[in-house]
Amino acid sequence: LDVLSLKSESFTQKMNLITRGWGIAILILLLQPSALCLMGRYTIVIDPGHGGEDKGGEGQGGSIENEVVLSIAKRLKYELEARSPEVKVLLTRNKDHFVPIRDRISFANSNDAFLFLSLHTNGGPISSLKGFEVWYYNEGRMGGSRRFGEFIQEELRKILVDRGMKQERFLFLKKLKMPGVLVEIGFITNPLEELRLKDKIFKERIAHALSSAILRYIEEKG
Amino acid sequence: MKVKALRWILFGSILMGVIFAFIIIHQKEERPSYIAPPPSKEPPKKIVLYFSCPEMEGFVPESFWIERKQDLVDEVKLVLNRLIEGPKGNGLVATIPPKTRLRELYISKGIAYPDFSREFIENHWGGTTGEIHTVYSIVNTLALNFEEIEKVQLLVEGRGIETIAGHLDLRRPLSPNLRLISTR
Numbered sequence: 240l241d242v243l244s245l246k247s248e249s250f251t252q253k254m255n256l257i258t259r260g261w262g263i264a265i266l267i268l269l270l271q272p273s274a275l276c277l278m279g280r281y282t283i284v285i286d287p288g289h290g291g292e293d294k295g296g297e298g299q300g301g302s303i304e305n306e307v308v309l310s311i312a313k314r315l316k317y318e319l320e321a322r323s324p325e326v327k328v329l330l331t332r333n334k335d336h337f338v339p340i341r342d343r344i345s346f347a348n349s350n351d352a353f354l355f356l357s358l359h360t361n362g363g364p365i366s367s368l369k370g371f372e373v374w375y376y377n378e379g380r381m382g383g384s385r386r387f388g389e390f391i392q393e394e395l396r397k398i399l400v401d402r403g404m405k406q407e408r409f410l411f412l413k414k415l416k417m418p419g420v421l422v423e424i425g426f427i428t429n430p431l432e433e434l435r436l437k438d439k440i441f442k443e444r445i446a447h448a449l450s451s452a453i454l455r456y457i458e459e460k461g
Numbered sequence: 462m463k464v465k466a467l468r469w470i471l472f473g474s475i476l477m478g479v480i481f482a483f484i485i486i487h488q489k490e491e492r493p494s495y496i497a498p499p500p501s502k503e504p505p506k507k508i509v510l511y512f513s514c515p516e517m518e519g520f521v522p523e524s525f526w527i528e529r530k531q532d533l534v535d536e537v538k539l540v541l542n543r544l545i546e547g548p549k550g551n552g553l554v555a556t557i558p559p560k561t562r563l564r565e566l567y568i569s570k571g572i573a574y575p576d577f578s579r580e581f582i583e584n585h586w587g588g589t590t591g592e593i594h595t596v597y598s599i600v601n602t603l604a605l606n607f608e609e610i611e612k613v614q615l616l617v618e619g620r621g622i623e624t625i626a627g628h629l630d631l632r633r634p635l636s637p638n639l640r641l642i643s644t645r
Contacts, residue, residue, distance in 0.1 A: 289627055296587030296626070304587060340627070362588025362626070363517050365554055374589055374628075402518070407593060408630055421628070423589050 279327035284347040287312040288359040291337030296362035298433035308358040314446035340411040355419030360427040370400030374421040376412030383418030390452035503529040513554040556598035558584035576616040592626040604637040
């Protein structure tokens, strides 16, 4: 019953978001037709990591990273576009197939994205590891990545343990022309976190937290 | 008179030459024949291995001693195999995927090229944290223990690799990462 009530609550939340988001959009359009050009002016590229033969990490319960992050990415797109008509979300892949990393980057660059967010789940040799991490490549070149990461930390901290923001020489982030980060949403190698990552409601909470972080960044820098 | 003096000088010179030659020959005879010195046995070398701490927030050093070998490559291979075996200390976490073997090792111009078997990628647990700990436990262990090694380029089955788990850029040699070393 609890699960059912949570699901119906989440459905109501979703409907409220859509109604509110589009209600505001229609109102703006009625008052000022020029507002039409503001719709979808912020392109956000969401990159579900891995895909196809590159499955990524694997949990003991059979969860596979490329499927988990694709599912979260789709929810995030839905949530973001519902919350703000100014945002247009593009996914680097919308099904389970392999996309070379350089193609993901050129996709974001050629679409002149405002932000790039790569979604992954973490892994380690022991099952007790837990929490999320935010990674960025180079603050100087991409200016804004760190600030974007801080918003993500603040929002995700409400539902997951924060392992901090870290910097490393990543295979792909260095060629991005816009601020971009990689988020490791929990450890798929931890049976408890794997269970949570299977749960639809938990995935919606993650999507909500990430969309809040993106909207906060747009509000500050847009 | 002059002729007499010249004779004395000539006689004296010949006598001096004979004495000098005698001394030299005598010295040569007394010199002991060459015996190769016993190989100087170098003292054992302390090696620090970098394993992950239980929370995988960084590395904790674990040290051991090795007998010095004539060849640097043999020494480095010994150290890498010890890293593959995993930590002996309680609570530390292994960084190399199970069943990984060191196939070969090359060192050239300050860069070490360890060549691992395919299990290095196939049995990896994935994730950014997992990948970073695997890579830098090797790079730090080699570059911080051997002054002849500045950077490390990883090979798998004899070839360069782009990445292990899809995050870190491994197409070029890497320098050690000191930020990951815990002071615990």
